[in-house]
Amino acid sequence: MEPRELHNQRILYSCNDWGYGHVSRSIGIIRQLTSQNNKLFFAGTSTQRAIIQSYFPEVICIELNGYNFKFKGSGKWNLEILRNIFQLILSIRKEKKTLNKICKELEIHSIISDHRYGFFHKTIPSYFITHQLTLPLKGIKKLGHYWHLYQLKKFTSIWVLDNSKNTYAGALSKTTSNQLKIKKIGIQSRFTPIIQTNEKSTQNILAVISGPFPYSFQLLEEIIAYARSTSFAIKCILPTELNKPTNFPKNITFYSSNNWKDLDEMYYNCVGIISRSGYTTLMDIEILQKKACLIPTPGQPEQMYLTKLHTNKYTSNLSTLAPDYFLSKDSEN
Numbered sequence: 635m636e637p638r639e640l641h642n643q644r645i646l647y648s649c650n651d652w653g654y655g656h657v658s659r660s661i662g663i664i665r666q667l668t669s670q671n672n673k674l675f676f677a678g679t680s681t682q683r684a685i686i687q688s689y690f691p692e693v694i695c696i697e698l699n700g701y702n703f704k705f706k707g708s709g710k711w712n713l714e715i716l717r718n719i720f721q722l723i724l725s726i727r728k729e730k731k732t733l734n735k736i737c738k739e740l741e742i743h744s745i746i747s748d749h750r751y752g753f754f755h756k757t758i759p760s761y762f763i764t765h766q767l768t769l770p771l772k773g774i775k776k777l778g779h780y781w782h783l784y785q786l787k788k789f790t791s792i793w794v795l796d797n798s799k800n801t802y803a804g805a806l807s808k809t810t811s812n813q814l815k816i817k818k819i820g821i822q823s824r825f826t827p828i829i830q831t832n833e834k835s836t837q838n839i840l841a842v843i844s845g846p847f848p849y850s851f852q853l854l855e856e857i858i859a860y861a862r863s864t865s866f867a868i869k870c871i872l873p874t875e876l877n878k879p880t881n882f883p884k885n886i887t888f889y890s891s892n893n894w895k896d897l898d899e900m901y902y903n904c905v906g907i908i909s910r911s912g913y914t915t916l917m918d919i920e921i922l923q924k925k926a927c928l929i930p931t932p933g934q935p936e937q938m939y940l941t942k943l944h945t946n947k948y949t950s951n952l953s954t955l956a957p958d959y960f961l962s963k964d965s966e967n
Contacts, residue, residue, distance in 0.1 A: 643743040648677040650749035651700030655914030661824035684892035707848035709932030726752035762789040767809035770935040821917040838867040840904035861886040
């Protein structure tokens with residue numbers, strides 16, 4: 635079973651709240667599910683619910699606590715995750731109890747989890763969305779990969795966000811395990827391919843600040859520093875939890891809203907994107923056919939791997955990001 639096969643069902647959907655990538659890539663899937671006469675219930679944090687309802691007012695939203703990870707921004711990613719292990723285990727236990735209650739009250743037919751490990755039911759078909767069947771870990775750290783596989787085995791099926799050739803996630807979307815029921819559902823995005831013809835509106839760079847705090851703030855500081863070195867116009871989208879800076883150059887304009895539909899036009903109309911190298915961003919760039927400067931979160935193995943994997947398509951060096959670069963690359967599309 636995959637998204638296109640789900641019709642006339644009562645579906646409960648939830649996303650990991652670690653950054654906004656999970657909820658962003660779910661918008662395209664939810665759009666398809668609602669078009670197939672399904673009744674959608676979305677469980678998430680207040681911010682996630684606001685985003686989903688900006689696209690789908692008809693979707694019934696339910697409060698569900700996030701994983702609430704806390705980061706120090708040291709760049710020592712494995713240590714950062716280790717600090718949050720207890721919180722992760724506690725959150726999984728809590729979401730299982732909440733899930734059972736919701737399923738009973740709302741008579742749910744199917745459950746879809748974008749990387750929430752505890753969001754499955756023993757008697758209701760439960761689908762797990764991911765692009766990572768293999769975590770990029772080595773040595774003793776690989777225990778995290780085996781724990782990941784153990785959790786995935788509990789789900790009815792795994793929906794992998796890649797194609798049969800693993801074009802986009804590379805080694806991450808491959809596995810040697812024969813115990814998982816895997817469906818490759820292709821890349822997913824809230825955006826749709828559009829040919830941009832308004833030349834006047836494409837003369838700016840779009841900077842997207844994302845990821846957990848304080849890594850998101852570190853990226854914002856880097857963008858502001860870059861803006862001081864160029865006269866090129868930069869539009870910068872901030873997550874709502876980050877305050878707008880008080881000291882910044884005139885060539886940068888800030889935007890922030892949980893109503894993403896109001897911001898989507900900036901993605902279509904920009905000449906290029908500066909952002910973290912998260913997988914959702916990669917999928918969006920492919921759909922939008924934009925060039926991008928990808929800056930991996932310091933020490934984050936997955937983003938570092940994805941940046942290297944797509945080095946022939948994107949540049950990860952912010953110092954090379956100049957108007958001439960973007961305009962010449964954009965004209966090649």
